Structure formats: structure tokens, C-alpha cells
Amino acid sequence: MNITAVKTKPYSDQIFGTSGLRRRTSVFMQKNYIHNVVQSFFNAIQGFEGKTLILGGDGRYGSSKALQIVIKIAAANGVGRIIVGKKGWLSTPALSHLITLNDAFAGIILTASHNPGGKDGDFGIKFDLKNGAGAPLSVTNRISQCAKAITHYWWFDAPDVELGNIGTKQIGKTQVEVIDPVEDYAAYMQEIFDFKAIKKLFASGFSFVFDAMNAVTGPYAKYIFEELLGSPAGSVRNAEPKVDFGGLHPEPNPVYAAHLVKMMKAPNAPDFAAASDGDGDRYMVLGKNFFIDPSDSLAILTEHLDKIPFYHKRLYGVARSMPTSEAADFVAKRKKLPIYKTPTGWKFFGSLLENKKISLCGEESFGAGSNHVMEKDGLWAILAWLNIMAITHKSPQKLVQELWDKDGRVYYVRHNYEDIPLDQAQNLMRALASRIASLPGQKFGSLIVKSAEVFNYTDPVTSEVAENQGYIITLSNKTRVMIRLSGTGSVGTTLRLYFSRHERKLNEAPAEVLATVILATSSILQLEKYIGVNTPTTIV
Numbered sequence: 001m002n003i004t005a006v007k008t009k010p011y012s013d014q015i016f017g018t019s020g021l022r023r024r025t026s027v028f029m030q031k032n033y034i035h036n037v038v039q040s041f042f043n044a045i046q047g048f049e050g051k052t053l054i055l056g057g058d059g060r061y062g063s064s065k066a067l068q069i070v071i072k073i074a075a076a077n078g079v080g081r082i083i084v085g086k087k088g089w090l091s092t093p094a095l096s097h098l099i100t101l102n103d104a105f106a107g108i109i110l111t112a113s114h115n116p117g118g119k120d121g122d123f124g125i126k127f128d129l130k131n132g133a134g135a136p137l138s139v140t141n142r143i144s145q146c147a148k149a150i151t152h153y154w155w156f157d158a159p160d161v162e163l164g165n166i167g168t169k170q171i172g173k174t175q176v177e178v179i180d181p182v183e184d185y186a187a188y189m190q191e192i193f194d195f196k197a198i199k200k201l202f203a204s205g206f207s208f209v210f211d212a213m214n215a216v217t218g219p220y221a222k223y224i225f226e227e228l229l230g231s232p233a234g235s236v237r238n239a240e241p242k243v244d245f246g247g248l249h250p251e252p253n254p255v256y257a258a259h260l261v262k263m264m265k266a267p268n269a270p271d272f273a274a275a276s277d278g279d280g281d282r283y284m285v286l287g288k289n290f291f292i293d294p295s296d297s298l299a300i301l302t303e304h305l306d307k308i309p310f311y312h313k314r315l316y317g318v319a320r321s322m323p324t325s326e327a328a329d330f331v332a333k334r335k336k337l338p339i340y341k342t343p344t345g346w347k348f349f350g351s352l353l354e355n356k357k358i359s360l361c362g363e364e365s366f367g368a369g370s371n372h373v374m375e376k377d378g379l380w381a382i383l384a385w386l387n388i389m390a391i392t393h394k395s396p397q398k399l400v401q402e403l404w405d406k407d408g409r410v411y412y413v414r415h416n417y418e419d420i421p422l423d424q425a426q427n428l429m430r431a432l433a434s435r436i437a438s439l440p441g442q443k444f445g446s447l448i449v450k451s452a453e454v455f456n457y458t459d460p461v462t463s464e465v466a467e468n469q470g471y472i473i474t475l476s477n478k479t480r481v482m483i484r485l486s487g488t489g490s491v492g493t494t495l496r497l498y499f500s501r502h503e504r505k506l507n508e509a510p511a512e513v514l515a516t517v518i519l520a521t522s523s524i525l526q527l528e529k530y531i532g533v534n535t536p537t538t539i540v
């Protein structure tokens with residue numbers, strides 16, 4: 001046999017964050033770094049011998065090497081079948097769908113999501129389990145423990161498997177099936193959405209631009225929007241996945257997709273525009289000269305999703321992450337739907353989706369999804385918008401304005417303080433923890449603190465407890481701030497501050513509406529004292 005045990009030494013930093021392990025590409029390229037993580041995954045789980053594994057990713061720099069490492073370690077550990085997207089391409093939601101479709105025991109996704117790619121960018125690895133959802137904390141903690149104690153990995157010594165052509169290959173007893181990454185996902189989308197109605201919308205002259213940001217959704221979008229739905233050729237832009245994303249930063253938001261926002265401000269702007277991230281689980285949607293806040297987008301989906309036959313009478317409930325604005329709560333209340341507030345990170349929606357507590361969920365960070373797959377799904381969200389517009393015959397702007405008319409508008413902004421030294425960030429959070437109970441009643445600028453709490457969460461299904469998931473401070477004038485540290489960075493620490501204000505006045509500038517709560521927060525947290533600055537590095 002060609003299977004050998006290869007000696008290795010542990011790395012101390014293989015600790016999983018909000019969504020898998022993300023580090024600088026150069027960190028991942030260290031000797032045996034990927035080998036250790038992958039073997040630790042197999043050490044941490046059981047019952048995979050002879051079973052199916054789904055493998056893919058966003059094709060970023062480092063993927064071709066990493067794919068071969070995963071294949072050889074999986075084969076050496078006794079995996080029966082590996083289904084891998086051609087060229088190693090699979091979007092996160094498509095991979096999740098393939099897990100359930102093929103009754104696989106797990107999926108391995110090589111991506112750092114929306115982080116920049118390339119030699120000087122980031123690389124990452126995520127694990128999905130049998131149900132198609134991201135591995136929960138209990139499992140990722142076990143993987144980290146295994147990684148700390150690793151002494152050797154199992155290796156199948158064989159030439160690299162050709163991944164450029166569709167077909168079946170063999171590596172020892174393990175079958176490697178290279179598949180079209182798009183086919184099954186596109187078929188599934190046609191089960192969910194009314195493609196005829198969307199086709200009609202496009203045929204009526206409704207204009208649309210989708211920007212794949214040179215990441216993995218390009219081939220999916222070309223096929224779905226242009227070939228199946230008849231959006232004119234060229235509607236899908238930056239459609240060829242590139243190892244460095246062609247220099248773009250595939251994070252769909254107004255900062256990194258500024259070119260799209262600018263395009264939508266021009267007089268000849270299309271009716272609707274959208275973008276997706278590196279691995280295809282995030283999305284941004286824009287109307288003519290009109291940015292749609294992701295929290296508002298979740299509210300729109302809550303309002304209209306059950307008009308789509310697949311969801312008719314099947315909208316069980318809705319969930320949003322804690323820092324997401326409460327726009328969806330108002331809709332859920334009106335529609336008498338249960339609404340859940342979870343910690344940040346898609347994995348917290350898993351048990352709610354699986355147990356039919358909810359069928360829709362979303363985050364402020366440009367993520368939305370439903371119980372069709374257990375990962376968030378950017379193209380799904382965009383198709384949902386298109387289908388809703390095809391049914392209601394309303395523009396994006398009109399849909400949002402109607403929502404605000406009913407419920408008022410929740411003005412919202414997220415401030416990121418990136419790359420802060422860890423000790424400074426920790427000191428700031430510790431100081432806040434010690435003062436949190438004494439904040440109610442205190443005045444900061446023109447605002448009075450009404451309530452202040454640490455967010456602890458007990459999963460309503462599994463009773464698993466997640467403590468210290470950030471702080472929520474509610475102030476006068478219906479203002480609120482949420483405070484937490486990011487769990488996805490690859491260097492330094494990122495402090496995230498999420499500001500919101502519920503208002504009946506609908507067409508104000510968010511920066512002005514939120515100015516008082518931003519100012520008050522700066523003194524509540526004593527930003528200058530703890531981190532030396534009080535202006536964020538990015539606002540998005």
C-alpha cells in the first residue's frame with residue numbers, strides 16, 4: 001500500500017474562529033500546516049470510512065496545492081468517495097447542497113470567504129458536517145485540540161489527481177469524482193424559484209447587472225442569469241474566477257464594491273444590481289441610486305418570501321444575528337412569526353433551521369439564507385429578490401419604501417476598528433464588562449442609557465450555551481449600540497460597533513441620524529483611552 005504515517009509537529013495557532021480557520025496565505029503555506037488541520041479534522045470525527053466527502057472552494061491562490069493535500073489525506077484515512085468541483089470550484093452553498101444530495105459525511109471548503117486572496121492575501125479552510133451546516137463549536141474545538149496534540153498524519157503517496165476535467169478517477173480504493181460545480185445547484189434553484197416569472201421579468205426589459213468579483217459565483221451566475229433566465233450577455237461581470245480575484249476584494253459591500261454603487265448612481269443605471277463574495281455565501285443588492293441595507297433586505301424577504309410557492313405556508317419563523325437591525329422583527333411581529341436573535345455566525349442558525357423553528361435567517365454582514373441549504377447563500381438571496389420583483393412588479397426602492405412606511409426605518413451602520421493589538425482590545429472589553437451594570441441611567445452627550453447587557457445565548461433546540469457574545473446598550477431616542485470583537489480576522493483584532501436608530505422620518509442621511517449615538521458610544525467605551533483612536537478604519 002502507498003499509505004504512510006508522516007511525522008509532524010503541532011502549530012499553536014490552529015484555533016477556529018466565527019467561520020473556520022483563516023490565516024495569511026503565507027501561514028497556510030508553512031510545512032505541513034494544511035496537512036495538520038486536515039488530519040486533525042479526521043482525528044476529531046468518526047464513522048467516515050468508506051463514506052463520501054464533498055470538496056471544493058473559491059479557487060483562491062494556494063487552492064490547487066491544498067486540494068491535492070486534502071485528497072491524499074482523505075484517501076489515506078479511508079474516505080470512500082470524494083466529490084470535487086471541476087478545478088476545485090464549489091461555492092459554499094453549492095457544496096452544502098451536495099452534502100445532503102449525496103448523503104456525504106462532511107464537506108471541506110477551501111476559502112477565506114470575502115477576505116482578499118493571492119500570495120499576500122488570506123487562505124482558509126471550513127468544515128461542514130453531514131447536515132450541510134458549518135461544524136459547531138463543540139466540533140471545531142475538538143479539531144483545535146487534535147491539532148494541538150498532532151504527531152503524524154496519514155498520507156497516500158500518489159501522483160496528483162487531475163481536476164480540470166469532469167470524470168471519475170481512482171486513488172487507491174478511493175474514488176474521486178470531478179463534477180460540474182454548477183449543475184446540481186442550478187437545478188435546485190429551479191425547484192425553489194419561479195424561473196418562468198423571472199424570465200418574463202428580464203424579457204420585459206428589466207435590466208440587471210451581477211458582479212462576481214472574479215470569484216467562484218461567476219460560472220454559476222453566467223449559467224443561471226444569462227443562459228437560463230435570459231438576462232442579456234454581459235449582465236454578469238468579472239465572471240472568471242481568478243486566484244487573486246483579479247485584484248478585487250470580493251466583499252460585496254459599498255466599500256469594496258464601490259464601482260457597483262457608482263454604476264447605480266449613473267443616469268443609465270440598470271434596474272437592479274447585485275454582487276457576491278469569494279465563496280458565494282454573501283450578497284449585496286442595489287436599486288437605482290439606492291443601497292439596500294442587509295438588515296432591511298432580511299425584512300423584505302420576511303415580508304414577501306411566502307409569495308414564492310416553495311415557501312408558501314412554509315415560513316415557520318425568522319432569525320437574525322444579534323447585531324443585525326430589528327427591521328425584520330417588526331415584519332415578523334406583524335405576520336405573527338416567531339423571531340429569534342442568535343449570536344454572530346451562521347452556525348447558530350443551524351439547529352433552528354433543521355428543526356423547522358425558522359425557514360429564513362440573515363445577518364447584517366450581507367448574509368441571508370433559508371432552510372434550502374444550511375449555509376448562507378448569496379445567489380439564492382438575489383434570486384429571491386428577482387422572484388419577489390417578478391411577482392409584485394415593484395422596484396427594489398418601492399419595496400423598501402413600503403416597508404419603511406409600515407414599520408418605520410431602522411437607520412444602521414457598522415464601524416470597524418481593524419488591526420488593534422489584542423491586549424488593547426481585551427482591556428477595552430474588560431473595562432466595559434466591569435462597568436456594564438452601572439451604565440443604565442447615566443448620560444453620555446445628549447443620550448441616556450436605558451439598558452446595558454452582555455449577550456449570552458442558549459440554543460432553544462440543543463440548549464448549548466454561548467456566553468459573552470457581545471454587548472447591547474440601548475439609549476434614549478430609540479438608539480442602540482452593539483459591541484463585539486470579530487472572530488474572522490487573520491491578523492490583529494477587529495472591534496466592531498453596530499449602531500442603530502428606529503425613526504419615523506424616512507429619508508434622512510444615516511450618518512446624521514446616528515451621530516449622537518456614535519458620539520455617546522465613543523465616551524461610553526473611552527475609545528481614545530483604550531485603543532488610541534475614535535475613528536473607525538472602515539464603515540460598513
Ligand code: G1P
Pocket residue numbers: 018019113321344345346363364365367485486487488489496
Ligand atoms: C463576520 C460577520 C458575521 C459572519 C462571519 C462569517 O464575522 O460579522 O456576521 O457570520 O463574518 O461570514 P466576525 O468577523 O464579525 O466575527
Ligand code: ZN
Pocket residue numbers: 092112113114277278279280281282
Ligand atoms: Zn463567504
